[in-house]
Amino acid sequence: MTLDDFAFRLNDYVDDEGTTFDALVTENDILEVVCSNNDEFPIHVTMTDTQILSVTPLFSIAEVQPEKRDELNEVFLRLSPAVPLSSIGLQGDTYILFGAMALDTRFQVVAHELEVQAENTIDVLEAVEHLLD
Amino acid sequence: MxxxxxxxxxxxxxxxxxxxxxxxxxxxxxxxxxxxxxxxxxxxxxxxxxxxxxxxxxxxxxxxxxxxxxxxxxxxxxxxxxxxxxxxxxxxxxxxxxxxxxxxxxxxxxxxxxxxxxxxxxxxxxxxxxxxxxxxxxxxxxxxxxxxxxxxxxxxxxxxxxSSEHRVSKALERVKAKQEGWKDRMEAGEWLEGQEAGSDIDAKLRAKGIGASAGGASDVLARLKAKQAG
CATH class of the missing domain: 1.10.287.1700 (Helix Hairpins)
Known part of the structure; x- marks a missing residue:
């Protein structure tokens, strides 16, 4: 499945929980997905030879209260194992929530992962909101 | 390596x-x-x-x-x-x-x-x-x-x-407001469904002559006739 195929199917899809998806392939070949359960933090989907990667950029280091950075990092390390299907990481200067799936994962399963990741984004941000500027 | x-x-x-x-x-x-x-x-x-x-x-x-x-x-x-x-x-x-x-x-x-x-x-x-x-x-x-x-x-x-302050908090607020709105609409939908189901039952009861009586004047006339006879 290419990113274009995936975008095409996703735009027509409604999952069991009633979530809908707006998907478009950007000019630099990244699939941007907005789930109806969280339209503020889009998910960026890309592929390697073996994996489908879904990335939600959360905030930049600069948005963390400077004296709270250590606390935030520890909270994230402790939180990450408890978050279903997604992990928390740091990419460059940006904290991200991300998921990785095998390339041959069924479409419905990928869509479900994206929906859960959109939901996780809200939960994770609520947990650390007080540490941000 | x-x-x-x-x-x-x-x-x-x-x-x-x-x-x-x-x-x-x-x-x-x-x-x-x-x-x-x-x-x-x-x-x-x-x-x-x-x-x-x-x-x-x-x-x-x-x-x-x-x-x-x-x-x-x-x-x-x-x-x-x-x-x-x-x-x-x-x-x-x-x-x-x-x-x-x-x-x-x-x-x-x-x-x-x-x-x-x-x-x-x-x-x-x-x-x-x-x-x-x-x-x-x-x-x-x-x-x-x-x-x-x-x-x-x-x-x-x-x-x-x-660069705007509290970017994340503001975004979270918007998402949560939307979710609340969505939840309210769901509840409203459920309430309406309940109402419709309720009026269905009332209609059925009326059809069988049970519950609140529908006819006004004829009931009153019947009552007056009964009084006169008594």
């Missing part, structure tokens, strides 16, 4: 800037070169295997011929002995001995060939492991590059809008 350690070294060296190569391009080239080397080694190993297979088939055929010849001469030697031709039988026996020694040589050639074939199979397996291992390493690099790409396109948005 594992790519992850390579990345860690680069990160410690301060290569945390977006877009900066955090894996040495040279390390990637080495991994790719090793894959190509292993693939070409496997290719020539498979060619040798084909050659060895045809040598093995030839040896087996030769051994079978020698066995058949020896068996044939044995019968003839026995026949010569039975005929009392001792000298002739001895000559035949010598021929058999020659055939047997030749067979021995061929058999040891075949054993050497077997060892070679096993070695080549083992070599192919080990090269295939190298290919798989290097491909996994390259996939780690690719994963980091893709994560970087996927993050980068939004980080630029952060730069544009992120």
């Amino acid at each position: 594992g790519v992850l350690r390579d990345m860690m070294t680069a990160l410690r060296g301060g290569a945390s800037e977006v877009g900066e190569a955090i894996v040495d391009a040279n390390a990637i080239r080495i991994l790719e070169q090793e894959i190509r080397d292993a693939e070409s080694a496997i290719g020539s190993a498979k060619q040798s295997l084909t050659r060895m297979k045809s040598a093995e088939i030839k040896l087996k055929r030769e051994i079978a011929t020698l066995d058949a010849d020896a068996a044939d001469y044995e019968q003839k030697a026995v026949a010569a002995l039975n005929a009392g031709e001792e000298a002739l039988a001895t000559e035949v026996a010598e021929r058999i001995a020659e055939l047997e020694s030749e067979r021995g040589e061929k058999a040891s050639e075949q054993a050497t060939l077997d060892v070679e074939v096993r070695k080549i199979h083992a070599m192919i397996k080990s090269r295939e492991r190298t290919i798989q291992k290097n491909k996994r390493e390259l996939d780690k690099v690719r994963t980091v590059q893709e994560l970087q790409r996927a993050t980068e396109s939004v980080s630029r948005n952060f730069a544009a809008t992120g």
Whole structure:
């Protein structure tokens, strides 16, 4: 499945929980997905030879209260194992929530992962909101 | 060397800037070169295997011929002995001995060939492991590059809008407000469904003459008539 195929199917899809998806392939070949359960933090989907990667950029280091950075990092390390299907990481200067799936994962399963990741984004941000500027 | 350690070294060296190569391009080239080397080694190993297979088939055929010849001469030697031709039988026996020694040589050639074939199979397996291992390493690099790409396109948005204070809190508020709105609409929908279901029941009861009476004037008239009669 290419990113274009995936975008095409996703735009027509409604999952069991009633979530809908707006998907478009950007000019630099990244699939941007907005789930109806969280339209503020889009998910960026890309592929390697073996994996489908879904990335939600959360905030930049600069948005963390400077004296709270250590606390935030520890909270994230402790939180990450408890978050279903997604992990928390740091990419460059940006904290991200991300998921990785095998390339041959069924479409419905990928869509479900994206929906859960959109939901996780809200939960994770609520947990650390007080540490941000 | 594992790519992850390579990345860690680069990160410690301060290569945390977006877009900066955090894996040495040279390390990637080495991994790719090793894959190509292993693939070409496997290719020539498979060619040798084909050659060895045809040598093995030839040896087996030769051994079978020698066995058949020896068996044939044995019968003839026995026949010569039975005929009392001792000298002739001895000559035949010598021929058999020659055939047997030749067979021995061929058999040891075949054993050497077997060892070679096993070695080549083992070599192919080990090269295939190298290919798989290097491909996994390259996939780690690719994963980091893709994560970087996927993050980068939004980080630029952060730069544009992120200067505003409490960006995350405001976004969270908007999402939660929308979720509340959605929940309210769901509840409203459920309430309406309940109402409709309720009025259904009322209608059914009325149809059976149970519950609140619908007719006003006729009921009053009936009551007045009853009073007059009483």
